[in-house]
């Protein structure tokens with residue numbers, strides 16, 4: 001089952017997160033019918049989302065947003081700290097490879113643009129922070145984000161191996177705590193330099209705990225494990241509320257010209273049909289408000 005581990009390591013000088021996200025990414029691939037490069041890009045973003053689950057407490061909702069000028073356009077991942085995630089991609093049909101290496105060209109598919117982290121967008125004390133994309137490869141971009149925006153020197157590694165289906169997906173984040181010594185920093189740098197890539201480690205049979213031990217040089221103290229799942233959570237009521245925010249003229253058009261409305265959730269493809277009756281009721285409720 002997909003999950004994320006969080007541990008402290010190096011005598012409390014570092015924090016390490018490790019996640020396996022194969023099912024999450026495969027579910028996103030099926031829902032959005034993504035082609036391989038889009039699968040890898042969205043899968044990497046979902047994996048960062050999974051890794052970030054233990055970073056937030058209470059009922060936090062966090063949205064990760066990538067806006068690039070590459071063929072993919074934009075991507076969104078919503079995270080709640082119970083380990084439920086959902087994703088959206090503007091252009092799922094992107095399949096481009098690097099001519100030299102033959103690898104999926106995620107950076108080129110994403111392009112230049114921005115990465116935004118929105119926290120609790122529905123609340124008053126919401127928080128949002130943006131940085132420029134560094135390579136569009138997602139891992140590098142979040143390394144930059146954590147280091148710059150959250151002032152936490154970090155290293156983010158995420159990977160998705162996809163043939164027709166998703167074979168392996170997962171990642172890690174190592175964050176240095178303010179008391180990190182030179183010795184620990186050098187040790188971590190050495191380990192990262194010799195790393196073979198997350199999907200290769202899974203391919204070699206390593207589990208998340210093995211990867212944690214490798215990254216921590218066996219100094220890990222496991223704090224918790226959280227199950228990760230793709231879950232949208234939308235309801236007809238949610239879209240009713242959304243329709244209620246439209247002006248009457250537009251609702252009239254839906255009622256008298258379109259004779260109803262069909263809404264498709266962009267995160268899970270669930271279809272909601274609103275009949276003329278439904279829409280008239282929404283208009284009535286609007287008047288009461």
Ligand code: ZN
Pocket residue numbers: 232233234265266267268269270
């Ligand atoms: Zn939905």
